[in-house]
Amino acid sequence: VTSVKVGDPVTAYFYLTCGHCRWCRINRETLCENFGGYIGRAIDGGYAELMKAPADNFLKIPDGLDWKNHPAEVGVICDAIATPVKVIRRTNVTASDTVAVIGAGGGLGIHMLMLARWAHAARVIAVDVKSDKFAACRAAGADDCVNAAEVDMTGALRDLTHGKGVDVVIDFVSVDKTLNGGAAALGRGGRLVTLGGSAGGTVTVPARDLLNKEAMVMGSRYATRQEVIDSLEIVARGEVWPLVTDIRPMAEAEALHQRVEKGEITGRAAIVMK
Ligand SMILES: [Zn+2]
Numbered sequence: 001v002t003s004v005k006v007g008d009p010v011t012a013y014f015y016l017t018c019g020h021c022r023w024c025r026i027n028r029e030t031l032c033e034n035f036g037g038y039i040g041r042a043i044d045g046g047y048a049e050l051m052k053a054p055a056d057n058f059l060k061i062p063d064g065l066d067w068k069n070h071p072a073e074v075g076v077i078c079d080a081i082a083t084p085v086k087v088i089r090r091t092n093v094t095a096s097d098t099v100a101v102i103g104a105g106g107g108l109g110i111h112m113l114m115l116a117r118w119a120h121a122a123r124v125i126a127v128d129v130k131s132d133k134f135a136a137c138r139a140a141g142a143d144d145c146v147n148a149a150e151v152d153m154t155g156a157l158r159d160l161t162h163g164k165g166v167d168v169v170i171d172f173v174s175v176d177k178t179l180n181g182g183a184a185a186l187g188r189g190g191r192l193v194t195l196g197g198s199a200g201g202t203v204t205v206p207a208r209d210l211l212n213k214e215a216m217v218m219g220s221r222y223a224t225r226q227e228v229i230d231s232l233e234i235v236a237r238g239e240v241w242p243l244v245t246d247i248r249p250m251a252e253a254e255a256l257h258q259r260v261e262k263g264e265i266t267g268r269a270a271i272v273m274k
Contacts, residue, residue: 003060009067010058011078011232012046013225014039019056030221046075047253047271059228064236072244072270074235080242080268081231082223083108083195084115089227090220091168091191093119100125100157102148102182103172105133107260108195110140110267112170114240117141121168125160127153127178136266140243153178157185165190165213172196179203183217191216243267249274 004010016036017024023031036042044051059078061067067074093099099116103109104126110133116124117140126137129149137145146156157166165187171178174196183192183205190213192203205217223231234240246269248256256269 004055004058009061011061011075011228012039012053013057013059013078013228014045015222016042016054016057027224027226029224047250056225059225059232062232062236065232071272072247072268073242075270075272076242076244076268077231077235078228079222080107080111081115081235081240082228083220084112085231085234086223086227087112087170087193087195087220088115088119090218091170091193093121093168095120095122097121097167098123098125098161098187099168099170100127100146100166100182100185101142101170101172102127102153102178103196104128104137104142104145105130105266106172106263107265107268109172110136110243111240112172113137113140113142114243116168116170118234118240123160125157125166127157130263133266136243136245148178148181152181154181154184161187164188167191169193170195175201176203177201183209183215186213186215188213189215191218194219195221244270246270247272 017029017032018034021033039045039053065074099121101109101112104113105128113124113126124142125144126142127146127148131147134145144160166185167190169182169192171182171194174194179201180203183203245267246265248271250271250273253271259265
């Protein structure tokens with residue numbers, strides 16, 4: 001079932017899900033039991049001259065979004081905004097929460113800072129190992145920046161919270177060091193979220209700490225269709241605006257991918273076809 005009509009401008013929900021399993025039925029389709037892979041990998045994606053995807057994967061771009069003048073920014077909403085929107089919901093960020101984002105200078109990290117600010121977090125802390133990204137982190141909403149290559153992250157997070165610890169730690173890096181350092185920085189009622197599955201880190205948290213702090217360790221994977229739809233609306237209303245810092249033609253795709261791999265991109269990069 002889709003409300004998209006021929007001629008509508010659309011964006012893509014990029015998981016291929018079955019639509020009928022237990023998880024799809026309750027709008028938690030990132031847990032689909034019959035997961036079919038990703039658009040762009042399992043089937044042709046945006047680099048193809050023409051692409052074909054299940055109708056339910058196309059989501060209409062709302063009228064308030066100027067996709068003709070801002071194709072790159074509108075194009076990245078379906079991941080760069082939607083993934084952080086889901087994290088905000090899963091961690092239930094409130095106005096009294098301090099939120100720390102590890103890997104804050106990356107494509108998702110920058111937008112996570114924006115959405116933490118959007119959610120009225122009391123304080124937003126950016127953690128990265130590249131100081132040249134901190135200006136962008138502050139512009140995106142970070143109150144403080146911690147260079148984990150220069151100082152002990154856990155100690156810095158504890159100092160910045162006057163020893164109380166952080167309420168929400170969001171780890172886009174998710175190696176052993178960041179996960180365990182993040183867990184150690186949690187305060188009472190703290191939530192640690194990993195989004196870095198491929199890094200393969202392991203987090204060890206003493207049950208005593210989980211109990212005494214009523215802490216939570218959780219994962220968050222992409223977003224639901226509804227969260228993508230909500231993200232499009234949030235941007236259409238002007239509440240946040242995606243950060244795309246490098247826009248190239250298709251001929252430069254390979255070079256652009258290499259810049260992404262090296263962590264040289266602040267925010268998102270985009271390829272725009274004329
Ligand atoms: Zn399913």
